[in-house]
Structure formats: C-alpha cells, structure tokens
Amino acid sequence: MQFSVSKKYFLSALQKLQRVLPTKPQLPVLAAVHISVNQDALLLTATDLYLGMQVPVQANIVASGTIVVPGKLLLSTIASFPEGEIIVEEKNGALSLVSTATKVTLQTLAIDEYPEFPEVTGEKTILATSDLLAVEQYILPSVSKDVTRPVLTAVQLELSTTAFRAVGTDGFRLSVFGMPPEPEAKKLLVPARTISEYVRLAQSEDVSQIELLISNELQQILAHIGDSVIFSRLVEGEYPPFEQIIPSDATTTVLCDADELLEQIRRAHVLTSASSHIVQFSFSEVGVEITTPTTTEGSFVGSLTSAKVTGNALVVAFNALYLLDMLKQFSSLEVQLSMTEPLKPVLFRSIELPSFLYVVMPFRVV
Amino acid sequence: MESKILSPEEVSRVWQQCCAQLKTELSSAVFNTWIVANPLTSLEYIDTQHAQATITSPTAFHSTNVKKNFHSKFIQSLSDLTKHQVEVVYFIGSLPTVSKEEKRIHAPDKNQTFNSLLTRPEYSPSPRVEELFSPATLETASIDRRLLRSKQIGLRPDFTFETFAVSTSNEMAHAAATAVSNQPGSSYNPLFLYGGVGVGKTHLMHAIANNILRANPQSQMIYCTGEEFTNEIVQAIQTKRASQFKDRYRSAQVLLIDDIQFIAGKNAVQEEFFHTFNALTKKNCQVVLTSDRPPQEIRLLEDRLRSRFEAGLMIDIQEPSFELRTAIILLKSQAQNLAITIDLAKRIAETVDSARRIEGIITLLRSAVELQGREINEELIEQLISNSQPLEQRLSQRTSPSEIIKTVATHFSVKQIAIKGKSRVKNLVTARHIAMYLLKQELSLPLIEIGRWFANRDHTSVLHAVKKIEKEVLLDQQLQREIAFIRKSLQA
Secondary structure, eight states, X not given: OXXXXXXXXXXXXXXXXXXXXXXXXXXXXXXXXXXXXXXXXEEEEEEOSSEEEEEEEXXXXXXXXXXXXXXXXXXXXXXXXXXXXXXEXXXXXXXXXXETTEEEEEEOBOGGGSOOOOOOOOEEEEEEHHHHHXXXXXXXXXXXXXXXXXXXXXXXXXXXXXXXXXXXXOSSEEEEEEOOOOTTSXXXXXXXXXXXXXXXXXXXXXXXXXXXXXXXXXXXXXXXXXXXXXXXXXXXXXOOOHHHHSOOOOSEEEEEEHHHHHHHHXXXXXXXXXXXXXXXXXXXXTEEEEEOOOOSSOOOEEEOSSOEEEESOEEEXXXXXXXXXXXXXXXXXXXXXXXXXXXXXEEEEETTEEEEEEEEOOXXXX | OOOEEOOHHHHHHHHHHHHHHHHHHSOHHHIIIIIITSOEEEEEEOSSSEEEEEEEESSHHHHHHHHXXXXXXXXXXXXXXXXXXXXXXXXXXXXXXXXXXXXXXXXXXXXXXXXXXXXOTTTSSSTTBOOTTOHHHHHHHHHHHHHHHHHHHTOOTTOSSTTOOXXXXXXXXXXXXXXXXXXXXXXSSSEEEEESTTSSHHHHHHHHHHHHHHHOTTOOEEEEEHHHHHHHHHHHHHTTOHHHHHHHHHTOSEEEEEOGGGGTTOHHHHHHHHHHHHHHHHTTOEEEEEESSOGGGSTTOOHHHHHHHHHSEEEEEOOOOHHHHHHHXXXXXXXXXXXOOHHHHHXXXXXXXXXXXXXXXXXXXXXXXXXXXXXXXXXHHHHHHHHHHHHHHHHHHHOOHHHHHHHHHHHHTOOHHHHHSOOXXXXXXXXXXXXXXXXXXXXXXXXXXHHHHTTTOOHHHHHHHHHHHHHHHHHOHHHHHHHHHHHHHHHO
C-alpha cells in the first residue's frame, strides 16, 4: 500500500474520525483507524460498534491495500507534521509516514480483528441541516443521560415528506419541535449522540441536507453527510406517550420577557445549591414573586417587571436547572407559561416560536 | 417429536456452558466484546435431530461480526451441548434487562413496583419532582383533556350515566344509550329518543357523548340542537361556505342532534340533514337524535327522513314516576353537596312533577343554604315548594288567547292567519278545533268571544269543536299527547 496525501486533508479527516474512537475500548483494535486504499480512493474508517464513521480523503494512489493503525497516535503524529505532502507506505506490518525532513514509522495492528461494517439497505429520507440544528438546540438539552432507560436517551424523529417533528425527554421535562406529521409518518429513535455527530459533520462538511438510510431489520441508520458516512444503531423500544401529557388547558397563564425570567432564575439559582435547585414562583394579579427556600447559605427574593398574569393565583416550584437549560432557547422572545395546578405539568411556549414547546414537571415542595 | 421451546432458565444454562467452553479458546477482550455482549436468547428443538438457536446482538455491527467470525464455533459448541444439529439465527434488538424481568415478576402489585421503577429516585437529579409519564400524571392529563374536549363540543360534564337515575319509565332508554356509547356505530344506529319536557333526553345524549369521549378522547364528535343545525346551514349558505359545513358534519364519527323536530318543514335543512345522515350511517358513524315526539308525529317531516329514523331504535322516555323523581332529587342534591333526607325528597317529589323543576328547586335549596345559611328541614322545603308553585299558576293565568293560538299554530307548523281564517283544509281544521278547545279549557272564555277570534264564527261552531275534541281526546292517544305537549309549551 502506498499513497501521498496533503497533510491538511489527512488531518481534517482524522479529526472527524476521532469523535467515534473509543478512549478505553474492550477490544483494543477498536481504538484504531482502518485505512483502505484501492485504485482510486483512500477511505478512513473508525467505529466503537455503536457509532461508525467512514471518511474519504483526496490522495494520490500508488498501490492499494488495507491496514489498521492506532488512531490517537496517528492523529497526533499527523498533527505534528509540517504542512505539505505526506508519503504513506506500508511494508511488513509497519506504516511509514514521510514528510519534509521527517519520517515516522508506526506499528500496525492485526487487520483480521477489525470488525466488519454491516450492510445497510433501506428507505432513503432527506433531513435538512436546519432541522438538525433545531433538534440540537431545542431537543438535545431535554434528552436523558440515564443509560438505564435507553428509550429516553434517544430523540424521537417523526419524518414524512411534508412534516418533521422531534421530541426529547428525560421523564421530568419534555421538548417538542416541529409540526405533528400524519400518523403514518416514520418514527425513529435516534441516539442523542448520533444527532450531535450529524450536526458536527454537517457543519464541517457545510451541507444543507443529509441523506438517511434506515434499516428496520438491522436497527441501523446510515447517514450520508457530504462524502462521509455515519453508521449508527437505532434505539429499540416504545417512546412514552408524550402527546398525552402536554397540558391542554390552563387556568393560570403568565406572559413575560424570557430574558428577564432567565436572569432572575440565574440569580436565584446561586442560592439553591443546598436545596436541590428549588425555585418557587408565586403568580398572582399583583405580579410574579420568585423565591428560594431559606437555607444556611441565605435566600433570594425577586420579581418580574415584565410579567402579565391572568387567571387564578398559583404557587409553583421548579428545578432551576430545567428552566435555565430551556429559557436560553426563548432568548429575546416573550414566553408564555400555562398552568392549572401546583403539581401538574407546566407548558412553556412563545407565540413568536410556534414550532417549539417545552413541558416541565414542577417540584413537590413539602 | 413435536417442537419444544426451552424455558429462559434452560437457555441460560446452555449459554453458560457454551460460554465456559469459548472462554478457554478466546482472549478476554474478544470474549467480552463478541460473546458476552451477544448472548443466546432462545433455543428451540424442532425435532429429535434439529434445533434452532437465536443469538441477540445490541447493534448491527455486533451481529455482522459475530456472524462472520463465530458462526461455526457457535454451531459446534451448541450442537455438542444440546445433542442436536443446531442452526443459528441472528437477531438485533434490546436484551432483556434486569429491570424488565423484575417488572414482569412483580406484575400483580403493579402500581407500587411500577411507580418505583419509573421514578427511580436514586437517578433523578431532583428526587421530589414527579415523573412526567407516571400513571398518575397520564391519568390526570387524560381527564383534563377529556373535560376540555367535552367543553369544546358543548357537553355538560355533569351529565353522565352515573348521575342518571333509572326506573321503569326510562330503563329501556338508559340501556340503549349505554349500549350505543360502548359500541358507537355498531349497536343501534340511529338511536332516536323521544319524550316530553324534562324527562332526561338531553341528559342521556350528553351521557352517551361523555362516555364515548372517556373511551376515546380523540373521537370526532358534533353535538348541536336542531335549531343550531338550521342556523349553521343558513349561515353557510349566506357566506357561501356550504362545502365547509358539509365537510365538517360528514367527517364526524358521532353526530348528536337534540330536538331534531325543529328541522321539520324547512326543506333545505331537511335535504342537507338527509345527505349528512346517509353519509354518516354509511360509514357506520353513530347518530343520536332526540325529539319531543316520535317521528311519525313530527309534522312536515319528509317521508324519507321519517323512514330512516324509524329504521333505527326509537325509544320513548315516559314522565318520571314518583319514585324516580325522589331518586332524581337525591342524586341531584348529592351532586350539589346538599344533605337531604329521603322523607324530604319524597315531599318534594309529591308536588313537583318535572325533572327540570326539580333542578330549579335544588338550586333554590342550595342558595338558601349557602347564601342565607339556613338548615335543610321540612319548613324550608315547604316554603320553597309553595314559593315556586304559584309562580307557575300566575304564568298560566297570564297566557293570552293570541298566545294559545300562536302556540297551536307553531305546533302544527301553520300560519296563525290560516287558523283564524276560513279555510277548511283538514289539518287546519284540526288545529283550529284544538285551539278553540284550549281557549275554552285553559282560559274559560265565553264561546262567543272564542268565535270572535276565529273570523267571527258562530258560538255553535265553537261548541261543536270543543265537544268534538273532548270526545276524541278520550279515545285518540296521539291527540292526547299533542294537547299535553301544547299545554307544556304554553307553560314554558
């Protein structure tokens, strides 16, 4: 195997692959990058068995072949090289990298231990990068990180030719973005990490849309993003009936400036580390009062000048973290809170951002 | 030998033996990645010679590589262990986890275990935030949703089967309504309820709707009165939105129209209703109608509509009996949180004859208790009854002759001028005779004066009419009903 490649291209490809290289793999060979060269193409591959990535690189091919080399080591080596062409050659289980006044030789790993990629065939679906960005911004913060409930670590995507909707929840709050598609639309549970990688790659490849290939049988989703390909598993299981818990009615509604609310919660949050982030809101005709429980550290009292309260007076407590995460998304908008009872889910939305809604379960304050 | 599927315990024993064998042959990294993560999940003996084993992998990556590298090893090892020729198939899916098994084992005392599994307090960042998808949250959310839906449709949430008192006069209607609400569209279609004022037609109709919503909150349902239906058509025609109107009504899964008799005599409305009705029943969508009288007695109702109504189930709801009235008083007062004894309830039922007036009495009672702070005793009840009684009498005294003629004309859907005039068309004559009869009976007007209202007829003509009706009313049940109905509407 022999080829020459520009350092710039080689390094950028390896940096993309680095995202899926496991740091402490069970199987040592998974920490490696698979380099395959045939007559006209150089293809770099990495996987941790849950996420896989293939990135083609522009190169001058001299002789074809395949090898496996430790990924992090190769990346650091190439990063340290001077700009310009690098001549890469494999001989007797050693990979030599030659640049101006530099030569590095790396030991390769056993090629036959490297896992094979599944062959994914299935329906093709297009997803716009703008939708992906919205999923990252509005949905990912709500997705659970608790691996004991795998379904909640995924984003539910509903795709049809005309509509798109994404949902994320950790069981205590819920984010929904997009318009409800027709009932027969495809529903996918895509791991949150896969979505992050799609976004990152779509941005670095600067593409306006990505192409998805979904195999239900293999529980795999394959994404073509520019020239690169990402393999990912889908999460199996039944997504919770999220539509049912979106509040349908409100007896108290509050309209306020999202930025002011966010600022006040930030201030209140400073004093809640000893009290499980409890921030209490008293809504009444007079206005909105924000307080924190008195602890040994102290307490907070604040109000909202921009708030308009309609309906019954109500006292609701929230976990400040849930609000901080999400109020950023409403920045510079007017946000509306719809509530019925102190312990029922609260709906946050904004008229200026109709495709997004956020539901939070309040705190039970004893 | 028949095929035999091994139990999970047996499968796991075979798998452990297989693992023990493979562990000695493979490096621990390879063993952990490719064997432990991809276990045997089922084993089936097809016959004495052959067996099928399923290896489940978490991802397609695992499956592809296990199949490529370990297929022959699995066959060999499993065949040795089971003494069968094993065929291995590969499956991708989630592995049964401990929590799932726990859930299955503790299925009987579902609520507690289920809740604790769902909330997992040790993992949540804030232990006292309730789970968004807990059964309790889901349930209250669905109740809220249903109440909102029923409010949007225009239903009274308190009109349910639970608050409906049943006795012989309405048990048929109640049973039919229950059957319809449990299986809309398939049991009795259309359901046609008829009966006088305040017998509970509307209550039953709302109860059907509320019950359907309870089972399926998403159900497309339209509830309106015959008059609203008429107005909507007129408006749709005026604003040139007739097609929208049609789409809305024909996409309904359940159509409930109260007081359908209002559409009689209105040709365009009957036409539209006829087509809507056909479109809905063709799709097996439930139609429920109420009327103050049976279809054959609704005058100026098109024959094709009448025959369609009669093709469904028609049920008559009778005036509530004394016992039923007592039961209604008890039920309604309970709903208003008024503690009323059965004796007092009986006392009210003795003097108050319609269910609607019972509601009025209960409201008066509540205001007396809540606003004046009075106790519920015989004295209060007597006072309320005597207060409400003369009110009604005064009303009937105030009824004027022209009002009676107008009511009769409306009832028979004829013009007042025609009744008062000279025409001798059959239905006009009947209406005229009934009007004369009522003027005599209700207002005790002199015959000559009655004659003056009807184009100066002779007092003997009036006498003839009154006598004729007096005689017929004893024999003709339909006439009885019609006269009773006109009297009711005069009181209303």
